[in-house]
Amino acid sequence: MSYQKPIPLKTLDNSPYWDAADQHELRLQKCMSCGEYAHPPGPSCAKCGGTELSWETFGSDVKGTIYSYVISYRPFLPGFQDDLPLVIAQVELENPSGVKILGNVIESNHEEIKIGKPVQMVWVDITEDRALPQWKLL
């Protein structure tokens, strides 16, 4: 059965992030003018307006802690009806510190979800050539 949920759309500004994700790696946009990482990536730096952007790869060992979360008991988008309750978490990365990436905390007992809990990034192969970064409790 084909994947029923929305597949991240690659755009002019974000494709290096999703291309890396497809290879099970984290890649982040960085501003060469002010040194800030940007997530989500954009056409220029949201901190300083700088246009000298680069991409930095952080490999496949990505850890962080839950910064905030919601737990949805009904689907708010089509395709999520079998994923309830759905944990959506904003995760603060250990490295580079402070950068936050949203994802589902999968294969978890939702009662264990708390702010500050350590998590690890995992990549779920959702189609033949696409993978979706997700989080698992450590």
Add this chain to the structure above:
Amino acid sequence: MSKLTEKYAIVGVGESERSKNSGVTPLHLALDAARAAIADAGLNATEIDGFMSYSEHDSCTSHQLATYLGVRPKYVKDIMGGGSSTEMLIADAIGLIEAGMVNTVLIYRSMNGRSGVRMGGGGWDVNMLQTAFDGGSFIIPYGAGSPSQWFGLFATRHMHETGITKEHFGHVCVSAYEHAQRNPKAFFYGKPLTMEEYLKTPDLSFPFNKHDYCLESDEANAIIVTSADRAKDCKSRPVYIMGMSARQCHPHAHYWSDLSQVAADYVAPDLYQNAGVKPEDIQVASIYDCYSWVVLRQLEAYGFAPRGEVGAFVAEGNLKMGGKLPTNTAGGMLSEGYTHGMNNVLEIVRQIRHEYKGTDRQVENCEIGICTGWAGPDIAGAMILRN
């Protein structure tokens, strides 16, 4: 915006019937609301020369409305937008009047929000959603398609940092429902809510249960703005705009990237400076309430209680009649009806006019009120009104 005190006023307010299934088009609802506001002001329709509306592609146009009021307007404007659009359009109207382009402006919101296009309603094209807002492709694939989830991320973090609990959300809801019991036109008139009931209601999306969500209704609201000079010729008691900060923004359009701040944090200092008053001068409030938590976060932003003490502020009953800041006294969007904030504007105008004088719905002797708008953590605006 320079100091506005006594230069501009709201001189008319009106609404259509409120229902779950109007059976008519938004144009019909808008005409009902506009006629009511025009009658309230004691004007002729032809004295209105500017018409403005906001919508989410679910309304009629200002040109249509003017046409069927028998008016050829000098200025029409229809914007896309939800919360805080009323404040923004009032600011735009003031600018146009100040520039001499128009004299009197009618602003409306009309929607079949329950029987037509539902905000909470689904049926959206997910790929459209991914591109509809900044960073959409970083949240939609994770099932985050509702404001209750986006705002919920802010709420959970805010609870963690400040000690706000579900019980504090409950106080916001219970206070709103209590107000609705004095308003026969409120959806939840005759349906009070106890804290016990609130707390045992299961979450739809933690940290929110169904009581934390606003309603959906079919209705139209309209207000009329003009100069203080022209207000003298109106039959209604003018409500003067002391100050506004019509639109402020979160630093990032993808506002989930920073849960620690909201646009309202930037509105408040501007607003109080423009109006020349302090939070303690305000006696009645309309605080945008698409979710209960949004009220709590704004009470903090607008300085009604220090960060960390907002929970205690609502637990003391300060949002109720007789409290320090009776809020959303018609029941608000949690329990009266929902027009992206304009029903709350109508109510505060009526409070400041003392239109309920002699009944238990009147906030005794209120002179100064605040009305806030919240599109989300991303965009907000507010105004301070006086009689």
